[in-house]
Amino acid sequence: MNNEIIRGRHRAPGRHNPLNELKLLARETAQPAMKGAAFVAATGGLVASFANPASAEPLSASTAGAAAVGPTAGAVPAASTALAKIGYAPAAQKATTQPAAAPKPQVIEDIQVKTERAAAKAAAAKAAAEKAAAERKAAAERASRDLTRRTLTATTSIKSSSNGAVPGASSGMRSAYNWATEGQCTWGALAKWHASEGYYPGGWTGNAMEWASGAANAGYTVTGTPRARSILVMQPGVHGSSNVGHVAWVTGVDGNQVHIIEMNALAGPYNYNTRTLTDGPGMKYIYAP
Template sequence: MNSENIRGRHRAPGRHNPLNELKLLARESAQPAMKAGAVVAATGGLVATFANPASADTLSPNSGNVAAAGSEAAAPAAVGPATAAAPAVSTALSKIGYAPAVQQAVAGRVAKPKPQVIEDVQVKTERAAAKKAAAERKLAAQRASRDLTRKTLTKTTSSAKVSVNTSVPSASSGMRSSHNWATAGQCTWGALAQWYKSEGYYPGGWTGNAMVWDTGAASAGYTVSGTPRTRSILVMEPGVHGSSSVGHVAWVTAVNGNQVTIIEMNALAGAYNYNTRTLTDGPGMKYIYAP
């Protein structure tokens, strides 16, 4: 069988595919750098393949191998742009946000702009006015509370002074006695004993039953009044607060308004014994003041 002599690279038409040869070289390379070198070498080889060697005739449509020339001439159009597009990969990635590690670190150190806060002058003014009004209300409430407390304390103190010891004219000092001159165990004896316990001496200068002690004390120089007062002898007419037909006397220990607290002998507890009562001041009641 006679083989046909083909001018050029001496390869059978349709048997050689430059793109398949390029893929085979890249796949058989073990390292990425070797792959790149293989791609460049293969590309250069392909370019050399399509170049006109010195020993080969120039192919033309009239050379009798138009089909082979057409298929082989189309390959560089597919392979050539691949080598030229390789540098554009990084540019395309950069456009979609890719940056090397160093560029990313620099971008991370760039301070982000702080948001600018715009104050509402009207709201700020209204809040300041409301805060001031609240402080004024609190101060007014505290002042009112102090005034009320002051008035309450003043009124209470004044009432206590009036109820405990009513203001009366100065009591005069009358005659004195060296002993308790009343009958022992009776109300008169008990009243004189309480006077001595409080003042340190016995009053004297009069005698008689309890109902006449107010006039007798006045004659002896003592102050006698119808206004109740502590440190005084209460003289009650017959029948007043259960007094007997000869009257009754007692020692005043406290006064609260018209309420008079007394300590008395020969009353509720009997002769020689003391008891206390609180009576309402009224008609038939007189008070002999101790000076």
């Protein structure tokens, strides 16, 4: 009988040594790729043979058979389950069971935009305050003019010593500004007209002595009868007028006594003073409507 020695995984009972088997498989495999596959398969069997005693539960028949061939997909969960029994949880499992909290959003404030918005808001508030102040001032001026007109009408005689009722007044041309020479009697008379009526009369120019004819041509009522709320025009020499004449604003009339306020007379340029004059020749009155 010829006894042949057949190399392989055949072994005598009770003489199995996993390390010797690994060496034998690695040496007898000709191709590198086959060496790697054989080594992995044998390693799986080795791991399975060592893992079984460490486990708290015996391996089933199906599991043992798979371990003899190589590592299976169930090998990793089995090890994980065994470690979990003593309180260890892998990092991947912790990340799955305890997801990280979402980061809170951070608000980045734009200082330049904030500054520009604050400046725009302040400018709008300032403009609104200025507008309100202008409206209050305009209302106060209207109220003052109305009070002046009511006072003058109630306290002033509408008759002179020589004739009957004062004729009606017509509206003439208007100006957007005080067109007379500043500081002179003409400028002062127009300023008082504006303070009483809210606008400047216009449509004529020239020295004070020419104002009666100029105002008549501009559409205003011009008469020799004194009346409050009118401009008194005096010819040269009348009540001390200069060689170019003189004008004043009439504040009241008492018979033939005319109460006026005038600039550049007794008080000099830019300054007002008051006088009471007796109506007479060389005196005309431009009525405010």
